[in-house]
Amino acid sequence: QSALTQPASVSGSPGQSITISCTGTSSDVGGYNYVSWYQQHPGKAPKLIIYDVTDRPSGVSNRFSGSKSGNTASLTISGLQAEDEADYYCSSYTTGGPSFGTGTKVAVL
Amino acid sequence: QVQLQQSGPGLVKPSQTLSLTCAISGDSVSNKTTAWSWIRQSPSRGLQWLGRTYYRDKWHNDYDVSVKSRISIKPDTSKNQFSLQLNSVTPEDSAVYYCARDLGDYYASGIYIVYYFDFWGQGSLVTVSS
Numbered sequence: 001q002s003a004l005t006q007p008a009s010v011s012g013s014p015g016q017s018i019t020i021s022c023t024g025t026s027s028d029v030g031g032y033n034y035v036s037w038y039q040q041h042p043g044k045a046p047k048l049i050i051y052d053v054t055d056r057p058s059g060v061s062n063r064f065s066g067s068k069s070g071n072t073a074s075l076t077i078s079g080l081q082a083e084d085e086a087d088y089y090c091s092s093y094t095t096g097g098p099s100f101g102t103g104t105k106v107a108v109l
Numbered sequence: 110q111v112q113l114q115q116s117g118p119g120l121v122k123p124s125q126t127l128s129l130t131c132a133i134s135g136d137s138v139s140n141k142t143t144a145w146s147w148i149r150q151s152p153s154r155g156l157q158w159l160g161r162t163y164y165r166d167k168w169h170n171d172y173d174v175s176v177k178s179r180i181s182i183k184p185d186t187s188k189n190q191f192s193l194q195l196n197s198v199t200p201e202d203s204a205v206y207y208c209a210r211d212l213g214d215y216y217a218s219g220i221y222i223v224y225y226f227d228f229w230g231q232g233s234l235v236t237v238s239s
Binding site: 044089 | 156
């Protein structure tokens with residue numbers, strides 16, 4: 001499966017909002033509402049923060065929100081906090097197996 | 110709360126077999142509403158799903174085409190765990206390997222649609238080197 005395209009890095013100041021894009025094709029992101037997002041701190045396993053494009057698991061801050069338009073999904077982090085500094089990955093269903101994004105490093109300035 | 114505990118050697122010689130185990134607590138490997146996957150992460154490949162095992166009417170396996178000829182994922186119901194075996198490894202198989210619970214739906218046509226991975230193991234760094 002081909003990797004979904006994400007920006008390598010995004011940065012923002014505390015309190016600001018940032019958005020991470022995840023671009024695929026009509027065979028993955030654009031074709032299904034099964035996009036999920038994962039947060040990964042250094043040396044840790046990925047953690048699910050958004051599933052089914054827009055839903056948040058119990059316990060995940062409502063500062064994280066997801067959306068999709070066409071072949072591009074987006075993750076928005078509002079009220080940026082120091083603890084949000086991490087790598088973020090999107091994922092989507094596609095035939096043959098799930099695809100993951102290339103990953104985005106979020107820096108809190 | 111579901112917890113996944115991984116175990117296995119961190120160093121494997123080229124051409125040999127990589128073996129890892131994932132012990133499940135808080136859920137059952139035989140749960141008919143979930144699946145159990147292996148995913149690896151390396152600087153060169155990023156996150157790569159390798160395969161899954163799941164029980165519906167019977168045990169099923171799905172594998173990524175890139176490793177299909179070398180991989181085996183098996184459940185062990187007596188120990189409530191599942192395992193990964195990857196044969197004929199090369200240095201390109203060096204990565205951090207994760208087990209994860211896989212939420213999705215299985216259709217009678219034989220297609221499994223994965224929605225997301227909600228619980229992950231702690232990760233196992235495996236290096237392939239002589």
